[in-house]
Amino acid sequence: MAKVLTSRNESYAQWYNDLVIKADLAENSAVRGCMVIKPYGYAIWEKMQRVLDDMFKETGHVNAYFPLFIPKSFFSKEADHVDGFAKECAVVTHYRLKEGEDGKGIEVDPDARLEEEYIVRPTSETIIWNTYKNWIQSYRDLPILVNQWANVVRWEMRTRLFLRTAEFLWQEGHTAHATKEEAITETETMLKVYAKFAENWMAMPVVQGHKTASERFAGALETLTIEALMQDGKALQSGTSHFLGQNFAKAFDVTFANDKGEVDYVWASSWGVSTRLMGALIMSHSDDNGLVLPPKLAPIQVVIVPIYRKSEDLEKIDLVANKIVDNLKKRGISVKYDNDDKRKPGWKFSEYELKGVPLRFAIGPRDLENGTVEVARRDTLSKEVVSLEGIDAKAEALLDEIQNGIYNKALKYREDNTRSVDSYEDFKRLLDEKGGFFLCHWDGTAETEELIKKETKATIRCIPLDSPEEEGKCMVSGKPSKRRVLFARSY
RNA sequence: CGGGGUGUAGCACAGUCCGGUUAGUGUACCUGCUUUGGGAGCAGGGGGUCGCAGGUUCGAAUCCUGCCACCCCGACCA
Incomplete structure (x- = not known):
């Protein structure tokens, strides 16, 4: 087969870029740092959206929409928040606009300057909390469980398709609660x-945990994260959920009367995932031949390819193929007969x-004669000739098998590349040699964290929720530590 | 913003140092015939403000000046 992708060994970054473009997922646009998501890529994102949206609704959330623009003054109301986002x-x-002085082109009309500038939202906490102020008077108005599907803009210096773009699509949930406990829950x-x-649909194992203070969202008291390990040994932060305490309520003066008649500030959370998940999906499973999609998110789950010489042969194949299409559709499988x-x-x-595409059926003259179909699996690249009889049930079973198979493969990769390391020397050496996740003791100080980041480019991805208590010594300072934290180089 | 690099057909690039036929190659595209169980073969064809603006010259993709854009490495990145 003609090679269309740079191999992963040769250059992982180039492979990724080639793949995104060749698989028709997205491309760079005329606007610096902004991508065009092409129909095939968007179809995958739509599937993700639908599933997530259902999950949000099942957990009691409703969708709403807030403005793209945020008055500049809103931003400075929460000090950490403005620090975090001001630079982008x-x-x-x-x-x-008006016609140019020279009669050519068009220019910004200097007389049309806004009294107060608007920020194109990099995230919506401020405009939303300014709005919630008017929605909340009493504990009876709480909780507010709202999600918004939107685009945001962060003027990043260097961008990469899906992984970091100046404009990206995401959802952001913004909830308001009467108690701290409820907001944390x-x-x-x-x-x-x-x-x-991530695990059941994207087939991507993740580590759940707390961010350290220095890695927290600007304005959050606590940031929870899911971290996934990519095939090149780097971590990708794939979703975050923040406990915002009363910071935004205080900044926007959002108070309520509780059931005892006392006035208090409202407690908040916010949480989001973005089109970055597309990058995570690509880098979790794909190979040098292209994309490998989990069946649950594949826009096309089965493709049928006819092999023929004459148009009469094609007509015969059409009959067989169309029947398969009908049967697969009855089982809710998305199929394309090409x-x-x-x-x-x-x-x-x-x-x-x-x-x-997870499964490919090929039907040619031989199959017509024998009542068979050639079935090829994308995940293993294996092929087998099977009976036409019961092919739809077979397909359903295989799609499940592929879904589980690629999850287990990704899980095994992560397990093989997660190392408990106790000496800083080993840490540095293994980080360079192998990459991956490292479970190490850390003294809990920002200074040590910063030092490690400076010397190795590795950061604390999270303090895993399931990390057991274990007496140990910080691999850098030697000071006591109660549990291991997760280190990695990251995207 | 610092360092490096690149702008030539939809895409990938050669040609630029050392100025000189009609600007070339691969791929993609179009037509025809033969093909069709892993990106087919042959033949023919279309497509170019050589990033932009000036300058030098009989003559500029090539030399000079200015500008613009993009890429890579750093800085930045809840």
Whole structure:
């Protein structure tokens, strides 16, 4: 087969970029740092959205929509928040254009300067809490469990398709609660939702945990995260859920009367996942032949390719294939019968492999004669000839098998590349040699964390929720530590 | 913002040092015939403000000046 992708060994970054473009997921646009998500890539994102949206609704949330623009003054109301985002904000300063002085082109009308500039939202806490102020008077108005599907803009210096773009799509949940405990429970609940989605749908194992103080969301008291390990040994933060305490309520003066008649500030959480999940999905399973998609998120789960010489042969194959299509659809399997005469079978095989279609059926003259179908699996690249009889049930079983198979493969990779290390020397050496996750003791100080980051580029991805208590010594300072934390280099 | 690099057909690139036929190759595209169980073969064809603006010259993709854009490495990145 003609090689269309740079191999992962040669350059993982180049492989990733090639794959995103060749599989028709996305491409760079005329706008610096902003991508065009192409129909095939968007179809995957839509599947993710649908599943997540259902999960949000099941946990009691409703959708709403808030403005793209945020008055500049809102931003400075929460000190940490403005510090965190100030350096990457796009700002709207004018509201009108006019014809250029020289009669050519068009320019910003200097007379149309806004009195107060608007920030294009990098996240919506401020505009939402300013709004919640008007919604909340009493504990009877709580909780508010709202989610928004939106685009946000963060003017990143260096961007990569899906992983870090100047504009990206996401959902952001913003909840308001009467008690601290309830807000914390919400934060934890949504982290579990993300973890479940990642593992059961994306087939991507994740480590759940707390961020350290220096890695927290700007304005949060606690940030929970799911961290996944990519094939090149780097970590990818795949979703976060924040306990915001009363910070935003205080900043926007959102108070309520509790059931005892006392006035208190409202407790908050916020949580989000973005199109970055597309990057996570790609890097978790794909290979040098292209994308490998988990069946549950694949826009096309089964593709059928006819092999024929004459149009009479194709007509016979059409009959068989259309019957398979009907039967698969009855089982809720999405199927495409590609009898496009303009492309040849070999081309189609490569194309669907590149696009990660989990199952491919090929039907040719031999199969017509024998009542068989050639079934090819994308995950293992194996092929077998099976009886046409019961092919739909077989497909359903195989899709399940692939879903589980790629999860287990990713889990095994993560287990093989997660190391408990006690000496800083070993840590540095193994980080360079192998990468991956490292479970190490840390003294809990920001200074040590910063030192390690400076010397190795590795950061504390999280303090895992399931990390057992264990007496140990910090691998750098030697000071006592009660549990291991998760280190990795990350995207 | 610092360091390095690149702009030539949809895409990938050669040609630039050392100025000179009609600007070339691969791929993609179009037509025809033969093909079709792993990205087919042959033949023919279309497609170019050589990043932009000036300058030098009989003559500029090539030399000079200015500008612009993009990429890589750093800095930045809840």
